[in-house]
Every structure is written in structure tokens, then in C-alpha cells.
Amino acid sequence: MAEGDQLNEGDVPFMQRLLDNPFLLLFLGVTMPAVFYVIWGIMEVISIPVAN
Numbered sequence: 001m002a003e004g005d006q007l008n009e010g011d012v013p014f015m016q017r018l019l020d021n022p023f024l025l026l027f028l029g030v031t032m033p034a035v036f037y038v039i040w041g042i043m044e045v046i047s048i049p050v051a052n
Contacts, residue, residue: 018024
């Protein structure tokens with residue numbers, strides 16, 4: 001192979017390196033829905049009217 005055919009670590013775009021990490025994708029796939037459901041639950045509890 002020619003030297004120009006090889007990709008150095010610096011040649012790979014940042015987002016591609018970020019999204020090629022399966023553990024990061026697993027972490028984001030678990031935490032993002034959890035955070036949204038917690039926020040949704042807090043909003044639901046706040047919207048419950050106060051009993052008289």
C-alpha cells in the first residue's frame with residue numbers, strides 16, 4: 001500500500017471517532033431516555049392539582 005492510502009488517527013473526523021465507540025452509544029442509549037423519562041415524570045407530578 002502507498003503511504004497516502006493509510007488513514008492516520010488525525011484524518012478520521014471527530015464525529016466518526018465518537019460514534020464508532022460502542023460503549024459511548026450504549027451509555028447514551030440508556031441515559032438519554034432515562035433522563036427524559038425522569039424529566040417527564042417530574043413535570044407530571046408538578047402538574048397534579050393540590051387537594052382541597
